[in-house]
Amino acid sequence: MISLAARDIAHSWSKYVLTGIGLGLLIGVTLSMAGIFRGMVDDAQVLLRNSQADVWVVQKDTQGPYAESSSLPDDVYRSILGMPGVQQAANVTYFTMQVQHQGKDTRVMVVGFESGQPGAPPSLIAGRHVTRSHYEAVADVKAGFKLGEKIRIRRNEYTIVGLSQRTVSSGGDPMVFIPLADAQAAQFQKNNDAIVSGRERTAANPAFNRPNVPGLLEAVQMSQTTSHNVNAVLVQVRARWDAAQLAADIQRWKHLQAYTYADMEEISVKKLIATSAKQIGLFLVILTIVSTAIVSFIIYTMTLGKIREIAVLKLIGTRNSTISWMILQESLGLGLVGFIIGKTVATLWAPVFPKYVLLLPLDAVLGLLVIVVVCTLASVMAIRAALKVDPAEAIGG
Amino acid sequence: MADNTTPAIELRGLCKRYGSGDTAVDALKGVDMRIAPGEVVGLVGPSGSGKSTLLKCLGAVIDPTAGQMFLGGEAIFDEVWKVKDLRTLRRDRIGFVFQAPYLIPFLDVTDNVALLPMLAGKSNKEARRRALELLEALDVAHRAKSNPALLSGGEQQRVSIARALANNPPVILADEPTAPLDGERALAVVKILNDMAQQHQTAIIVVTHDEKIIPTFKRLYHIRDGKTYEEAVS
Numbered sequence: 342m343i344s345l346a347a348r349d350i351a352h353s354w355s356k357y358v359l360t361g362i363g364l365g366l367l368i369g370v371t372l373s374m375a376g377i378f379r380g381m382v383d384d385a386q387v388l389l390r391n392s393q394a395d396v397w398v399v400q401k402d403t404q405g406p407y408a409e410s411s412s413l414p415d416d417v418y419r420s421i422l423g424m425p426g427v428q429q430a431a432n433v434t435y436f437t438m439q440v441q442h443q444g445k446d447t448r449v450m451v452v453g454f455e456s457g458q459p460g461a462p463p464s465l466i467a468g469r470h471v472t473r474s475h476y477e478a479v480a481d482v483k484a485g486f487k488l489g490e491k492i493r494i495r496r497n498e499y500t501i502v503g504l505s506q507r508t509v510s511s512g513g514d515p516m517v518f519i520p521l522a523d524a525q526a527a528q529f530q531k532n533n534d535a536i537v538s539g540r541e542r543t544a545a546n547p548a549f550n551r552p553n554v555p556g557l558l559e560a561v562q563m564s565q566t567t568s569h570n571v572n573a574v575l576v577q578v579r580a581r582w583d584a585a586q587l588a589a590d591i592q593r594w595k596h597l598q599a600y601t602y603a604d605m606e607e608i609s610v611k612k613l614i615a616t617s618a619k620q621i622g623l624f625l626v627i628l629t630i631v632s633t634a635i636v637s638f639i640i641y642t643m644t645l646g647k648i649r650e651i652a653v654l655k656l657i658g659t660r661n662s663t664i665s666w667m668i669l670q671e672s673l674g675l676g677l678v679g680f681i682i683g684k685t686v687a688t689l690w691a692p693v694f695p696k697y698v699l700l701l702p703l704d705a706v707l708g709l710l711v712i713v714v715v716c717t718l719a720s721v722m723a724i725r726a727a728l729k730v731d732p733a734e735a736i737g738g
Numbered sequence: 739m740a741d742n743t744t745p746a747i748e749l750r751g752l753c754k755r756y757g758s759g760d761t762a763v764d765a766l767k768g769v770d771m772r773i774a775p776g777e778v779v780g781l782v783g784p785s786g787s788g789k790s791t792l793l794k795c796l797g798a799v800i801d802p803t804a805g806q807m808f809l810g811g812e813a814i815f816d817e818v819w820k821v822k823d824l825r826t827l828r829r830d831r832i833g834f835v836f837q838a839p840y841l842i843p844f845l846d847v848t849d850n851v852a853l854l855p856m857l858a859g860k861s862n863k864e865a866r867r868r869a870l871e872l873l874e875a876l877d878v879a880h881r882a883k884s885n886p887a888l889l890s891g892g893e894q895q896r897v898s899i900a901r902a903l904a905n906n907p908p909v910i911l912a913d914e915p916t917a918p919l920d921g922e923r924a925l926a927v928v929k930i931l932n933d934m935a936q937q938h939q940t941a942i943i944v945v946t947h948d949e950k951i952i953p954t955f956k957r958l959y960h961i962r963d964g965k966t967y968e969e970a971v972s
Contacts, residue, residue, distance in 0.1 A: 352885075458872050656797070732828075736790060736836070
């Protein structure tokens with residue numbers, strides 16, 4: 342038996358392909374939305390992986406350093422290093438800022454790290470690691486900088502000595518790694534006018550400006566213009582030690598907040614991007630409904646255009662199941678054309694998106710299954726219309 | 739098994755009523771008809787006389803209200819349908835030729851004809867061979883691979899006749915098959931129907947208004963107010 346659906350598609354292929362392209366673009370948008378969500382999750386996870394930490398120690402009662410702001414004295418890590426089970430502990434700072442590159446603003450997350458400690462950039466794709474104490478930086482390639490270029494962070498310029506890849510914040514901003522001391526200064530540094538005005542305000546305060554206590558005013562002013570704070574301490578646990586137990590001990594004895602990898606994943610993936618996930622989820626549902634409506638309308642219209650042929654087919658003895666199968670095949674065929682086009686365009690335009698779009702093969706398979714279900718549902722209305730056709734309509738009068 | 743004296747199709751007191759109660763309309767009021775194998779008869783009558791209703795009853799697409807209908811001596815309707823599957827009955831034992839050819843636009847000429855044998859379970863190869871034989875006999879084999887839309891009106895009608903003959907049915911119902919054709923082509927189609935009827939021993943009922951072809955029938959049924967009256971033309 343010949344395939345009636347294949348012949349009908351071949352007969353009106355241009356209409357079919359044009360419709361498939363329209364549907365394909367819609368499917369492409371849907372797959373991209375799923376890819377954007379996956380990218381957000383991956384960004385959050387890659388941030389945690391790149392930190393190379395087992396426990397994050399942050400300011401008490403905060404969910405820092407990524408979901409909330411957190412501030413700790415920079416000597417806290419010493420007391421943590423003394424705890425049993427701690428392999429390494431290192432200060433880190435994080436702050437997001439706009440940097441200029443080739444006349445354009447680029448949003449980056451500046452990371453202050455200690456060389457060879459947790460929080461340092463992972464393996465580089467070009468250049469070398471930071472070896473000097475000041476004014477060298479490693480940047481993620483996504484920031485657009487090349488080796489040897491200068492990046493201005495606050496008042497100072499840093500030379501890009503290395504390039505990393507997939508080192509991004511949970512928001513997808515590329516990271517720029519600079520020495521911790523520079524980052525501490527940059528994070529809390531004020532501009533000259535603010536410093537002068539602050540000094541004047543302190544000098545005007547009789548509590549600090551005591552003529553009979555020489556050096557007090559200068560000491561206070563110095564403390565106001567330097568920073569000894571960090572955002573978190575990243576801890577690596579010794580082999581065979583329980584990170585959760587260590588986190589509990591830090592919380593109990595150091596009066597700080599400590600999170601394990603699982604806790605941070607919960608915060609970063611489930612809490613930090615929860616609203617975005619809901620937003621994207623709703624958008625996916627709407628796109629699926631719109632796709633179903635479009636396929637239904639197209640298949641229904643195409644079927645109505647063949648009413649006379651269907652009447653003749655029924656009159657000459659074609660089974661209802663054969664006619665239903667023809668319509669279902671056409672609907673599924675349209676979905677398949679749409680899926681191929683959608684997957685292709687989603688793959689092609691994914692790198693153009695400013696944020697990371699992660700197109701997982703599993704999502705594509707799920708998408709295909711959804712399309713099969715959508716096309717099957719979409720063909721129901723057309724099949725009902727075809728089954729209602731009276732073969733007597735083929736006979737005039 | 740039917741012999742030459744057994745009519746290909748016979749109707750006895752066939753009635754069809756639409757609706758019920760005060761609004762009931764009797765479209766057929768006891769139609770009698772007897773057509774031998776290989777015979778071509780005309781069925782004429784004014785609009786609303788019941789021609790289409792009769793054709794639909796004969797084509798097993800609507801249910802007669804009463805009467806009997808025999809196909810090759812076998813009762814297929816006797817107050818109720820005697821065959822379970824009307825779809826199979828239409829596919830295997832009744833051929834249809836319509837006013838417009840109504841060829842399936844997405845199938846080529848060969849497959850339009852081969853579709854019926856395929857539906858009847860023949861292999862694609864066998865069905866296409868049968869289609870090509872018929873197209874050859876009807877002088878349209880040169881358009882076998884063409885799209886039906888590219889054929890002339892006469893060629894399309896010949897293809898539709900080939901389709902009607904594809905499963906070698908004992909009866910063909912032709913609903914104004916010459917309506918869209920000019921005089922010469924209309925007469926050519928009637929000649930083809932006569933030739934095919936002779937060759938395949940098929941009884942053909944031709945519903946027509948066409949004055950040019952009416953004299954070509956040896957027997958003519960007039961239908962008026964739901965009743966048939968037979969007339970021998972020559």
